[in-house]
Amino acid sequence: MARIGVDEWVAESDQRTEGYRGRASPLVAAWDRVPPAARILLLAVGLAVFPLTTGSDFVLRVGINTLLLAILALGLNVVVGWAGLLDLGYIAFYGFGAYTYALLSSEQLGIHLPTPLAVLIVLVACALLGLLLGLPSRRLLGDYLAIVTLFFGQIFVELVVNLDAVTGGPSGIAGVDPFVLLGFEFLTPRDYYYLTAGAAVIVTLVLYLIGESRTGRAWRAVREDPLAAEMMTMPVNLLKLKAFALGSAIAGLAGSIFAAVQIGVFPRNFETPFLILIYAAVILGGAGSLAGAILGAVVVSVSLELLRDADQATVLFYGLLLAGLLARVRPWRKLAAVLGGTIALGLALHAIAAAVWPEAVAGTPQATGALGDALDAWLVLPEGATTAGNIGFVVLVAAIILFTQVRERTRTLLLVPVIYLAAFVWEARLVQEPSVTRQLLLGALLVVVMISRPRGLLGSERKEIV
Amino acid sequence: MSAPLLEFDGVGLSFGGLRAIQDLDLRVDEGEIVSLIGPNGAGKTTVFNLITGLYVPGAGDIRLGGESIAGLAPHTIARRGVARTFQTLRVFLNMSVEENVMAATYGNTSSSMLQSVLRTPAMRREERGVRELARETLGFFGDRLVGYRLAQPAFSLSYANRRRLEIARAMASQPRLLLLDEPAAGMNPKETGEITKLTARLRDDGGYTILVIEHDMHVVEGISDRVVALDHGEKVAEGSFEHVATHPAVVEAYLGKGTARQESR
Incomplete structure (x- = not known):
């Protein structure tokens, strides 16, 4: 065919540059x-083999939590990633599912339904609640929908806390029955790991099949352009309701398993911070991608778990710092200069401080082993340096902002003291308070990933404008 | 005589105090290509929005194949056989070319989510049919939208190819009446010529009845069986291209009062 006309050339040029970009592309x-x-x-297979590598109940529990997060992320992906509805009340369906299962399988109301029946009721109830939320919301767009659903999530927690007679109020419902399927009673973490893994695989398979079906295509069309979708024979409002219902039912499934695993449900399990984690998983993995939702859940859940322990958190912190330098600083000469400069600066400061004012190096870093020894010899760290750490933190934030504003040359020079200061703040302050630090680090991780891969780890590239 | 495919019967529409469409009678017969012309703001796109159900007429009735469609939901009207393209392109940017077209078959297919999960024979047959229809429809545009392009996201297409994709998507919804809103807008002269041929092919090979809004008078002259001119929401002239193009009311609408006499001197 003759290549006449500019549009053909542009299209081909786009085609050549289209596709996989960035370091992780292969x-x-x-x-x-x-x-x-x-x-x-x-x-x-991966999920089935994983428990064979460990005998620790703790690891299996982390596995269960990760898989629950993955199921929730998959369900949220239907609503947010496919249908494009910004639902900030999603966590309420998880809670509603958990509470419904708990009420149907505990002494709270004296009801003990067989597990399959209880779970079926949970799925239907959650889907109906999804429809109920969807009905008034289906005409709301973007921000408006987000606000309405956010309130819905808040109302759920308030109701649960205040309806003591049914929900047990702030102290929740304890003594929830375990799952019993085909005569098998699920008791150990290993049992529940396999149960959750099975549920995750089934949910993935079901969603894959629906995603490839006419309904999945129609959802994506509604996300892209509701008006055009409506003009192309798609009943947009009905499709939105279907997405709400399916997403909610999946959240309800995760909720039932959660209630049985925890042998109880409490209002605090279903508050906004956990919703943010589900969103983080979906967005980190790449909205719209099933594999992405699972990968995102694994990254979020595992990194939060690693950051719980000060030693692992320290390794992760210095590892990320080093990885960041290795990935971003070029040419190699400059990288070597920055690394060498950082080490030399530390050793020099440490030597001077030790000679002039020995108390300034009296503190010991959190890390143990070789890393701990190396840090001890490198970092000026007084005993109990809380105030100095706080001041350092403020200065560090200012330095990072300054760092992003200055020119390339200055930036390289500034890099050395900034790294040193970051290490000081880490040891003096952050590592002492893991609960705060892990949120901070997860936030930093999200920022870094979203800057380097805006589409998420496995998401496809998106264009919003024509 | 059989009922016309599309019929406007004294249709009126007001936005607050503004009367967008006034007492409009319009008919499009099966197999016709009718052009809708008029200056900006004359109400051409409003007519499209009325047909597709985006606006509900305040007065009069709109009939498709003899049955009233006024007040029906847009997707219902679409399923009854009306498809349109948009003046400002509205393809599903982040979906593949093939998916764009397949999505438009939603209203004419029926597999439920449960059937999709169970992959029943009926669902698989339907899905095969949809895929074939999509390929066939895209094949209407030569090799422009097939081959490697099928799997490409729509945003990677050039402007002209997006217009073609939009027409393909409209075709896939299996309409009787095809509404084209300025198909030649933003096209270069060569592509504009193609649009003229394409429109004729859509009627002759595709079997669609076509109502088209167009500003390019060469295109209008090339494709129209009949031309309807609108101004201020009213029909000012109707008939062959020559009749409408030289009609004093049309010349006045485009060029202003007082010019008509000098023109026909």
Whole structure:
């Protein structure tokens, strides 16, 4: 065909540059070549093999929490990633599912339904509640929908706290029955791990099949352009309701399992911070991608778990710092200069401080082993340096802002003291308070990923404008 | 004589005090290509929005194949056989070319979510049919939208190809009446010529009845069986291209009062 006309040339030029960009691209490209059936098999096998590598109940519990987060992320992906509805009340469906299961399987109301029946009721109830929220919301767009659903989530927690007679109020419902399926009673973390893994695989498979069906296509069309979708025979309002109902039912499934795993439900389990984690998983993985939702859940859940422990958190902190330098600082000469400069600065400061004012180096870093010894010899760290740490933190934030504003040359020079200051603040302050620090670090991780891969880890590239 | 495919019967529409459409009678017969012309703000796109159900007429009735469609939901009207393209392109940017077209078959297919999960034979047959229809429809535009392009996201297409994709998507919803809103807007002269041929092919090979809004008078002259001119929401002239193009009311609408006499001197 003759290549006449500018548009053909532009299209071909786009085609050439289209596709995989960035450092992680070979991996993503390889992943895209794996056929869908093989991916789901890979997931199932991976999840089945994982418990064989560990005998620790703690690790299995982390696995269960990760899988629950993955199921929730998959369900949220239907609403947010496919149908494009910004639902900030999603957590309420998780809570509603958990509470419904607990009420149907505990002494709270004296009801003990068989597990399959209880779960079925939970799924239907959650889907209906999804419809109920969807009905008034289906005509709301974007921000308006977000606000309405956010209130819905808040109202749920308030109701649960205040309806003591039914929900047990702030002290929740304890003594929830375990799952019993086909005569098998799920008791140990290992049992529940396999149960949750099975649920996650089934949810993934079901969503994959729906995503490829006419309904999945219609949801994506509604996300892209509701008006055009309506003009192209798609009943937009009904499709939105369907997305709400399916997403809610999936959240309800996760809720039932959660109630049985925890042997109880409490209002605090269903507050906004956890909603943010589900969103983080979906967005980090790449909205619209099933594999992305699972990967996002794994990254979020595992990094939060690693950050719980001060030693691991320290390794992660210095590891990320080093990885960041290795990835971003070029040419190699400059990288070597920055690393060498940082080490030299530390050793020099440490030597001077030790000679002039020995108390200034009296503190010991949190890390143990070789890393701890190296840090001890490198970092000026007084005993109990809380105030100095606080001041350092403020200065660090200011320095980072300054760092992003100055010119390339100055930035390289500034890099050395900033790293040193960051290490000081880490040791003096952050590592002492893991609960705050892990939120901070997770936030930093999200920022870094979203800057380097705005579409998320496995999401496809998106364009919002024509 | 059979009922016309599309019929406007004294249709009126007001936005607050503004009367956008006044007492409009319009008919489009099966197999016709009718052009709707008029200066900016004459109400051409409003007519499209009335047909597709985006606006509900305040007066009069709109009939498709003899049945009233006034007040029906847009997707219901679409399923009864009306498809449109948009003046400002509205393809589903972040979906593949093939998916864009397949999505438009939603109203004419029926597999439920449960059937999709169970992959019933009926669902698989339907899905195969939809895919075939999509390929066939895209094949209407030569090799422009097929091959490697099928899997490409719509945002990677050029402007002209997006217009073609939008027409393909409209075709896939299996309409009887195709509404094209300025298909030649933003096209270069070569592409504009193609649009003229394409419109004729859509009628002759595709079997669609076509109502088209167009500003390019060469296109209008090339494609129209009949031309309807609107101004201020009223029909000012109707008939062959020559009749309408030289009609004093049309010349006046485009060029202003007083010019008509000099023109026809």
